[in-house]
Amino acid sequence: MIAVLTIMGVLLTPRSDEILANTDSVIYVLLTLATDVLYLLGGLVVFFGALLVTVRFIQCKLSDPYKPSCVTRFLSGYLTLSLEFFIGAEIIKTTVTRTTQEFELLILVIVSRGLFSLILYLERRWHGGAETE
Secondary structure, three states: OHHHHHHHHHHHHHHHHHHHHHHHHHHHHHHHHHHHHHHHHHHHHHHHHHHHHHHHHHHHHHHOOOOOOOOHHHHHHHHHHHHHHHHHHHHHHHOOOOOHHHHHHHHHHHHHHHHHHHHHHHHHHHHOOHHHO
């Protein structure tokens, strides 16, 4: 295995500039694609969670209109999960940034989403876990 890698290294070293130029663009495309997929997954989690919470709210209100619905803790769980996907996308996006201004903006977005995630976590702890209902 070491011999094969050594031979490949010797053969490919003169062409390393060509290989690295193409590799850079391929890596950029793959990281951008991964970022977009994580953004889509986060958006789907929010959409799916909102649908499920809406159905649960309607079912709760149809059975007893005066009973508290207690759906906010379920929605906060879906929002927290989607924020994790969004933060993951932002972390991957930091490797793709080219300017200092973009990097500063990404840091602010990550910090703000982290604070939102903390607030949602504390709200779930305050209202009790979803499994108590």
